[in-house]
Amino acid sequence: MGGDSGPDVAILGALAAVRSLDDLSVVLVGPEELLNTRLRELARGDSTALSRVSVHPASEIITMHDVPVDAIRKKKDATVVVGFDLIKTGQADAMVSAGNSGATMAAAVKKLGRLPGISRPGIASFFPTLKKPVMIMDIGANVDCRAQHLYQFAVMACACSRLLQRREQPRLGLLSIGEETGKGNALVKETYPLLQASPLNFIGNVEGRDIYRGDVDVVVCDGFIGNILLKTSEGLADAALKMIREEILKSWRAKIGYLLMRGALSQFKKKVDYAEYGGAPLLGINGTGIICHGSSDANALRNAIAVAADMTRHNVNAAIVRHLSEYRVEQESITQ
Amino acid sequence: MGGDSGPDVAILGALAAVRSLDDLSVVLVGPEELLNTRLRELARGDSTALSRVSVHPASEIITMHDVPVDAIRKKKDATVVVGFDLIKTGQADAMVSAGNSGATMAAAVKKLGRLPGISRPGIASFFPTLKKPVMIMDIGANVDCRAQHLYQFAVMACACSRLLQRREQPRLGLLSIGEETGKGNALVKETYPLLQASPLNFIGNVEGRDIYRGDVDVVVCDGFIGNILLKTSEGLADAALKMIREEILKSWRAKIGYLLMRGALSQFKKKVDYAEYGGAPLLGINGTGIICHGSSDANALRNAIAVAADMTRHNVNAAIVRHLSEYRVEQESITQ
Secondary structure: OOOOOOOOHHHHHHHHHHOOOOOOOOOEEHHHHEEEEHHHHOOOOOOHHOEEEEEEOOOOOOOOOOOOHHHHHOOEEHHHHHHHHHHHOOOOOOOEEEOHHHHHHHHHHHHHEEOOOOOOEEEEEEEEOOOOOEEEEEOOOOOOHHHHHHHHHHHHHHHHHHOOOOOOOOEEEEEEEOOOOOOOOHHHHHOOOOOOOOHEEEEEEEEHHHOOOOOOOEEEEEEHHHHHHHHHHHHHHHHHHHHHHHHOOOOOHHHHHHHHHHHHHHHHHHHOOOHHHHHEEEEEEOOOOOOOOOOOOOOHHHHHHHHHHHHHHHHHHHHHHHHHHHHHHHHHHHOO | OOOOOOOOHHHHHHHHHHHHHOOOEEEEEEEEHHHHHHHHHOOOOOHHOOOOOEEEEEEEOOOOOHHHHHHHHOOEHHHHHHHHHHOOOOOOEEEEOOOOOOHHHHHHHHHHHHHOOOOOOOEEEEEOOOOOOEEEOOOOOOOOOOOOHHHHHHHHHHHHHHHHOOOOOOOOOEEOOOOOOOOOOOOHHHHHHHHHHHOOOOOEEEHHHHHHOOOOEEEEEOHHHHHHHHHHHOOOOOOOOHHHHHHHHHHHHHHHHHHHHHHHHHHHHHOOOOOHOOOEEEEEEEEEEOOOOHHHHHHHHHHHHHHHHHHHHHHHHHHHHHHHHHHHHHHHHHOO
16 A cells, blocks of 8 residues: 555556466455455456455555654554564565555564564665666665674675575675775775675675676665665666757657667666566565565566565575574684 | 876867966976977967966876875875975966876875865765756765764855856755655764754755756765765766667667767767766865866866866855854854
């Protein structure tokens, strides 16, 4: 219920997911009657799909204007709270939300708790590049981080990249302002040796411009910078298309040209469209959660459901816990 | 001498500047014989222009690989050191450099010192937007800042925007991860009340996506984030054009379309091209300095010379010192 576009996109996303993915059923959480009515209407008599989508009641909605921690305490029957409760009670494996992302994170931590050994759960996100998408963590959950937090983000994101993106040894970079060792702020300088001493495939500092080249698989940074990076990229991509459109409208020649290359431009748009990448996994919680953009459409939600299913099947959380303890043992033997 | 393209672009930039701007002469700093030879060749007999471009000898060059502080100490006859010496001794008003930016900043501080009341000089830069360019400070000189530093960046950048961009009351934003008061990291939360209590036209927190909309004139942030913002934007703009080109090459239809709208695309490229915006002013030093991208062409250097001349004519530094002391008095009366 929490996305900007109301429940229809969630219902259409769920229907698309069960039609295209095997061994999957989706529970829609929200006002029972409304959801059942719209579900029947939007399924258009597809009884196979309908048999795999059900509705679980939740009477309250947390809006984008609610303060996350207050909201999840006061609205105990909010969709996002009830959703994570379904995981806690074993009725669901994973949760996808396009609602208030702060509230989604807060509800996840409150209902499911953190994975053993994790100090701070965070949010990872896929960014488009000239090659394969890169995973960036954290993109907004933790605004003031210590080196130990960034180290844990790296372990979590690398485990996730290895299983979801099928990368044997994901190349890990630390976001900084120069590639040389020793460049960066105090946090980067403190984090660098931790990553270097780990068994992760750490390639060193990476700069903002390296991200879009696609030569790195995972990039870690604190959530303040990660969020600014995400929003700036969205803003620039949006502004670039607007600027191109403005220039095109100035000439008939360019307008005809635009009609001919519209296909190529829409392919480009699809490539940089964050919706294509299936939302942002919450990593570090004792369960599986995916946060989607508030403006997500049915396709974005379908893709997020696919990522949630993938994370559950590959048991990303078990890998995180295992790596965290293995690496600690290795690091201890290094420092001894 | 310090740019990636060698001295020719600097000579051509200087010639273009004296041809298009009145009351201006340019001193080229570097190997005397080489510069004089190339200057005569590139001027192609334009004796009017030649009469306004001279050469001052400097035998050493600081490369992009040199460590800034070491380099300016060891290479006392480096172009960038000699250049700021010319300002110190009253032989020049301003300095433009496309060399090692860390060394340029270090040489400026060493030779000219800081303006009274300024704890940390910084680098401002103009970013293209859907409307007018926005000025962002700091873009890399100070990686770990305190609130007082961001406050001073705001005073300096607003004074500069007012005089150079002719904005009566520049709208000032604080880069954060949410527009609401109270959102952001510890530094932002500490800086916010300082800006709010100042006579600056502070509009509150701005997000990454707001920058490119052009609804804000000046944005302050610490140099670590500012540098990542700059590099990420460059990387994304570059990747976007490459992705569009890749898509175009896939179809003949799109190729013809591209030929027809090439003019519009090159206008767009010009709009987002940082070279068009005349380099990045060093603010807070007791003199005028402009740092240019290492890959600057003659046009970029001409524009940077124009900005340097403008800063000198409008006496931006005097305005900074005046505002800093006026605001302090006002702030003291507010807190009493």
